[in-house]
Amino acid sequence: MISLAALSVAYAGGRRALDGVDLSIAPGERVALIGPSGAGKTTLLRVMGANLRPTGGQLQLDGLDPWALNARQLQGLRGRVGKMYQAPPIPPRQRVITAVLAGRLGQWPLWRAVASLIYPLDIDGARAALAPFDLAERLFDRCDQLSGGQLQRVALARLFYQQPQLVLADEPVSALDPTLARSVAVALNEDAKRRGATLIASLHAVELALSEFSRVIGLREGRIVFDRPAAQLGVADIEALYAGVPYASAPEAHNPDAPSARPRLTRCA
Ligand code: ADP
């Protein structure tokens, strides 16, 4: 359970990235965060992953204030959260197997984590995690030999290997072509559904948010504009969320394959 009350984040320099956010997310919910660039989506995900300390309000993760924990407990909590990004932060020279096994580094005792960096200890587990993504054959390849789409599937395999109860994904499909983007979004949702895990993902592709996620939160200028089941959102809600957004920060400006600068609304009739 994640709960935020009157939560704010002001970065150094005084800019308020989150401004009085009230939110609670129950275990097993699958939530999409949408909103223009600069709305606060990344900041919100970093707060929920206990990677960024809020400057105001209350945060509770499973009933605990993460910032009241000691350093070791806080590290343990972060290790139980699965994260995904637009481009996976995988060292290029790392082998695929090491990247996948890193999913459990936070759960293993130190000796095992260190040993695993030297010699992969769970080859079968890594192979099984990669199999659904047609990457089992690439187990011992270096990550810099893979395409962006394959790398993102390695990041998914790592997540599936980790089996975290909370997955925070920041623009996990923004760098992928539309077909691959949908398949990655579907895979994330299917995995969360199957395991009863909580999934929270920020997305530029509005139609993916509406078609794949059960709950959609619209953020703008650090505030929640709407927080509703996808089925209860219409074109007008989406257009209002993105109204007046200049070209440079509109969602599709980040996606070279996109036909226009406006959010795609095809699934939003
Ligand atoms: P989004 O992910 O929705 O694009 P962010 O959470 O990245 O939004 O940013 C929210 C606001 O906070 C923006 O105005 C952004 O410029 C500002 N911001 C983000 N990160 C920092 C930072 N490290 N230092 C100062 N300002 C930041």
Ligand code: MG
């Ligand atoms: Mg962001």
